Structure formats: structure tokens, C-alpha cells
Amino acid sequence: xxxxxxxxxxxxxxxxxxxxxxxxxxxxxxxxxxxxxxxxxxxxxxxxxxxxxxxxxxxxxxxxxxxxxxxxxxxxxxxxxxxxxxxxxxxxxxxxxxxxxxxxxxxxxxxxxxxxxxxxxxxxxxxxxxxxxxxxxxxxxxxxxxxxxxxxxxxxxxxxxxxxxxxxxxxxxxxxxxxxxxxxxxxxxxxxxxxxxxxxxxxxxxxxxxxxxxxxxxxxxxxxxxxxxxxxxxxxxxxxxxxxxxxxxxxxxxxxxxxxxxxxxxxxxxxxxxxxxxxxxxxxxxxxxxxxxxxxxxxxxxxxxxxxxxxxxxxxxxxxxxxxxxxxxxxxxxxxxxxxxxxxxxxxxxxxxxxxxxxxxxxxxxxxxxxxxxxxxxxxxxxxxxxxxxxxxxxxxxxxxxxxxxxxxxxxxxxxxxxxxxxxxxxxxxxxxxxxxxxxxxxxxxxxxxxxxxxxxxxxxxxxxxxxxx
Numbered sequence: 159x160x161x162x163x164x165x166x167x168x169x170x171x172x173x174x175x176x177x178x179x180x181x182x183x184x185x186x187x188x189x190x191x192x193x194x195x196x197x198x199x200x201x202x203x204x205x206x207x208x209x210x211x212x213x214x215x216x217x218x219x220x221x222x223x224x225x226x227x228x229x230x231x232x233x234x235x236x237x238x239x240x241x242x243x244x245x246x247x248x249x250x251x252x253x254x255x256x257x258x259x260x261x262x263x264x265x266x267x268x269x270x271x272x273x274x275x276x277x278x279x280x281x282x283x284x285x286x287x288x289x290x291x292x293x294x295x296x297x298x299x300x301x302x303x304x305x306x307x308x309x310x311x312x313x314x315x316x317x318x319x320x321x322x323x324x325x326x327x328x329x330x331x332x333x334x335x336x337x338x339x340x341x342x343x344x345x346x347x348x349x350x351x352x353x354x355x356x357x358x359x360x361x362x363x364x365x366x367x368x369x370x371x372x373x374x375x376x377x378x379x380x381x382x383x384x385x386x387x388x389x390x391x392x393x394x395x396x397x398x399x400x401x402x403x404x405x406x407x408x409x410x411x412x413x414x415x416x417x418x419x420x421x422x423x424x425x426x427x428x429x430x431x432x433x434x435x436x437x438x439x440x441x442x443x444x445x446x447x448x449x450x451x452x453x454x455x456x457x458x459x460x461x462x463x464x465x466x467x468x469x470x471x472x473x474x475x476x477x478x479x480x481x482x483x484x485x486x487x488x489x490x491x492x493x494x495x496x497x498x499x500x501x502x503x504x505x506x507x508x509x510x511x512x513x514x515x516x517x518x519x520x521x522x523x524x525x526x527x528x529x530x531x532x533x534x535x536x537x538x539x540x541x542x543x544x545x546x547x548x549x550x551x552x553x554x555x556x557x558x559x560x561x562x563x564x565x566x567x568x569x570x571x572x573x574x575x576x577x578x579x580x581x582x583x584x585x586x587x588x589x590x591x592x593x594x595x596x597x598x599x600x601x602x603x604x605x606x607x608x609x610x611x612x613x614x615x616x617x618x619x620x621x622x623x624x625x626x627x628x
Contacts, residue, residue: 195295196331196357198319201571202238204302204355205347206250206281207340214268219404220252220260227251227402229287236294245294249287253280255382257306257499261339269341276339276348276580278304282358296366299358302337304350305583307591308499310601311572312565314354317468317498319564323555326461327370328484328494330357334568336575351578359482359494361418372488377426379483380415381474388478389413390526392438394431399423417482429485437528446536451489455539458493462530463546466521467556467620468501469513475522475530476510493529503599503616504591512596514608514619518547544626551621558617562602 208216212230219228229249236243252258259279262269283300285293294300305311314332321329335355340347357363361375368374379397381389386396396413399420403409416426433452440448449455465473473495474481482494505513510522519534534540554560569586577584588602596608604613606622621627 195297196333196355198315198333198568199571200238201334201336201352201575202236203336203338204353205235205237205338205340206283207233207235207347208250208342210269210342213262213341216250216252217260217262217268221265222404223402223406223409224252224258224260225402225406225409226404227400228404229284231288234283234285234294243294245285245292247288249282249284251282251284253282253301253303254306271341271344274344274348276350278306278350278580278582280304280306281337293362296362297357298362299360301354301356301358302335303354303356303499305352305354306499307504307593309583309585309587309589310502310565310569311352311576311583311586312568312601313500313502313504314356314498315568316561316565317464317470317501318356320464320468320550320555321461321495324460324464324550326457326464326495327367328457328461328492330359330363330494330496332356334572348579350580351583352572352575359417359496364418364484371484371486371490371492374487375418376487377416377422377429377485378418379426379430379485380417381479381481381483382413382415383477383479384411384413386411386413388526389474389481390478390523391434391474391529392526394434397427397430426485430483433483433485433491437532445532449533453491453493455533456542458533459539459543460546461493461495463543463550465495466516466518467547467550468498469503469505469616469620470495470498470501471505471510471513471522472497472500473522475527477522478526500591502590502601503596504594505596505599506594512608514596514599514614514616515623518624519544547624548627551624551627556617556621558615558621561617565601 212232216230219226229251232248232250234245234248252261257280259277261277261279263275281302283302284298286298315334318329318332322331333355335353337350337353338347339350364375364378383389398410398412398416400412400415401410414430416423419426436448471477472479480497482496484492484494486492503514534543550556573586576586588600590597590599598608598612598614599616600613601616604615606615606618608614608619
């Protein structure tokens with residue numbers, strides 16, 4: 159009898175393990191309370207608290223490989239309107255591509271408690287890394303970004319807010335916060351200033367929108383320009399699961415990086431390969447029928463109407479970069495936009511184009527962006543795309559005065575909190591990124607005469623250069 163009891167106990171344990179594995183590959187439970195977090199009218203306070211050893215580990219990990227994805231342990235404190243939430247043992251890592259930085263000091267230095275040299279940097283927060291099933295306002299992760307090269311403290315916030323106002327529900331949510339860092343033994347926390355909080359595109363991003371694209375967890379791909387070239391959807395290449403280690407020689411990077419269902423990589427690669435092959439091979443009526451079945455084309459066109467109006471050049475159409483593709487369980491493929499700091503007049507015209515004056519029907523690389531260009535070759539979709547741009551312009555959404563009013567309001571709220579202990583980005587200024595070629599663009603002043611000596615208002619310039627509105 160005991161023999162059978164042991165057998166059934168072992169069988170039960172096996173079934174529990176199998177079930178847990180299945181759950182890890184299924185869609186997470188929808189937790190809608192995260193909607194409360196991304197309130198543009200709030201500026202909550204966030205404090206990340208580290209032991210001395212964990213903070214030094216974060217610094218040394220950066221020295222080993224600046225691109226590493228290794229988490230260290232921190233405590234997370236969130237305060238809003240006098241209410242405080244505390245979560246211990248969360249994961250913290252550094253984020254960013256060209257913007258990734260060491261949060262303190264220079265190479266080889268450990269924490270300096272008496273004379274620290276703090277640096278602005280991006281952080282990734284993982285609430286479930288060390289405590290499975292523990293969330294914050296329904297989120298498992300959160301991105302904290304400093305306003306790199308954005309003296310206006312507004313570009314990425316404006317873009318994500320515009321997506322929301324225009325009901326492009328595939329875009330991440332975002333809002334402002336104030337960030338402090340406390341290292342064990344310090345006399346006080348280091349105030350890092352005003353940051354943006356941005357929703358992480360992952361399984362919980364998918365779950366939050368399940369009523370819109372169906373329940374269940376499909377395949378999510380992060381698509382970026384890397385050493386293998388752009389994510390242009392022209393050829394089947396470089397698909398896999400990114401694995402960035404502390405040893406750079408052992409790290410793996412992919413143009414198309416699978417973020418969900420990782421145990422089913424080959425099936426996911428086959429699905430993406432078929433989509434790319436069909437996208438490039440189908441023509442005429444066959445393509446028109448296929449794309450209508452495969453995508454929500456209207457939503458995609460609305461997404462690109464926002465993209466071109468805000469001057470997003472570092473994206474799929476402009477650069478083969480910075481987007482996600484989600485293969486939903488409803489059979490459709492969704493384009494997810496992200497990373498909007500290089501917008502609103504921050505241009506690289508010597509390499510790409512002037513985003514305030516560029517032809518909106520010939521935005522990027524026409525022969526290397528079939529997902530956009532083949533759709534726009536269909537007259538009814540081309541007309542819809544133009545109509546969406548006109549709608550954005552003629553409504554209060556991208557209207558110059560309305561846009562400036564929103565920006566003025568946001569800046570007035572955050573202005574008292576901008577000065578910080580890093581000594582960087584200490585004031586709000588109406589300027590584009592220092593490296594941009596179009597240095598005359600402004601968001602709150604200037605006229606519509608881009609290219610002359612005086613300041614040009616980006617909104618007015620962009621609206622003026624829409625030929626079908628003339």
C-alpha cells in the first residue's frame with residue numbers, strides 16, 4: 159500500500175511540474191490595475207534601494223559587458239499622493255543601446271560614499287525576477303528612462319500620449335516619475351531627477367490587450383538593426399533568442415529576437431519566415447487579399463500616420479529598427495511601435511532626411527521596407543493613410559497650438575523636480591538633440607520656415623509640408 163502511495167505522490171509531483179511548465183508558456187492572467195500607473199497627471203516618486211555589494215555588482219557587471227542583461231537585487235518604493243508601496247527583492251538591470259551608461263563613476267571604480275559621481279542611465283525593473291508571481295499594479299516589469307538628448311523632457315512622453323489619444327492601442331503606455339537611488343551606508347538617497355516610466359513589451363503587455371487581439375499567448379518578436387543589418391522584413395535571416403552574458407564572447411544577438419514561447423523557437427521561426435516570404439512574394443490582388451487577412455491594416459496605417467508626423471526616423475520604414483511584431487492567436491500579425499526619444503525635430507538629415515519636411519509618402523527606404531511600401535501601393539490604403547494624417551493635423555491631436563499647450567502643461571508640472579544630483583540635464587530647454595543636423599527646430603517657439611537661420615517650430619513645419627492639405 160505504501161508502495162502505491164509513493165508512486166501516486168511522485169506522479170502528482172510530475173503532473174504539477176508539467177503544469178507549471180505549461181503555464182510558463184501560456185498567456186499570463188490579465189491584471190488591468192496597471193492602468194492606474196500611467197496617469198500623465200501624476201508624478202510619483204520611485205526609490206531604488208541597494209545593498210553596497212549589489213550596487214557594486216551592478217557597476218562591475220557594466221565593466222564586464224556594458225550590454226549585459228544581468229539583474230541585481232534592489233528594494234522598490236513607490237509613493238503617490240501620500241500612499242507608499244514597498245517591494246523587496248526586485249530585479250534591476252541597466253538598459254539602452256547607444257544610450258546605455260554606467261550609473262556611477264568610471265570603469266573599475268566601486269561606490270564612492272563620500273564623493274560619488276552619479277550618472278544618468280536607463281533602468282529595467284523586474285518585479286518577478288526573484289519572487290515569482292509578485293507584481294506591481296499588474297506589471298511584471300517597468301522601464302525607467304532618463305531624457306537623454308531631450309532638453310524638453312517631453313519627446314517620448316508626447317509620442318506615446320499621441321498614440322493613446324489616437325487609439326493606437328498597440329503602443330506602450332508611458333508617464334512621468336521622480337527617481338532616487340539609495341546605496342547602503344550613504345547619508346541620503348541620490349536624487350536622479352525626472353524620468354519616464356514606460357510599459358515593457360512582453361507577455362503582460364500582451365495579456366493587458368487580450369480583449370483586442372485575442373486571448374492566449376502568440377509569438378512576440380523584437381526587431382532591431384544590429385551587426386547583421388536592418389530588420390527590414392526583406393529576407394529570412396538572423397532569428398533566435400537573444401542571450402547577453404557578462405562574457406561578451408558568449409553573448410548572442412539576433413535581428414529578430416523571440417520574446418515569448420521560447421521553448422517553441424523553431425515553430426516561431428517558421429511562422430515569421432512564412433510571413434516574410436509571403437510579404438515579399440505575393441503581388442497584385444493576391445497580396446491585397448493576403449494582407450487584409452493577415453493584419454489589421456487600418457491600425458497599421460494609423461500607427462504610421464503618427465510615426466511620420468512625430469518624425470520617427472529610427473524605425474522600420476526609416477532604418478529597419480525599433481519595433482515588435484506580435485503573431486496573435488487570432489491569426490493576425492500586429493506591429494508594435496516603441497522607442498520614441500529621437501523624434502519631434504531630432505533628425506539626421508545627412509544620413510536620412512529632414513523629418514519636418516520629408517515627403518510623407520516616401521518617408522524611408524522604399525526598396526527595403528515592403529510592409530509599408532507594398533501596402534501604400536494599394537490606392538484605398540494610400541488614401542486611408544493620407545486621411546489619417548489629415549485627421550491628426552485637423553483635429554486637436556497634432557495641431558500646433560494644442561500640442562504646445564500640452565507640452566507647456568507637462569513641463570510646468572515637472573519643472574520643480576528637474577534639478578538633480580547627477581548635475582546633468584538640470585533645466586528644461588526648447589532644443590533638439592545636440593547631435594541632430596536640424597538644430598533650428600523648436601517645440602514651443604519658431605515659425606514654419608525650416609532651413610533658414612532662425613528657429614522653426616517642428617509642429618508648424620511638419621503641418622506646412624503636407625502637400626495634399628494645401
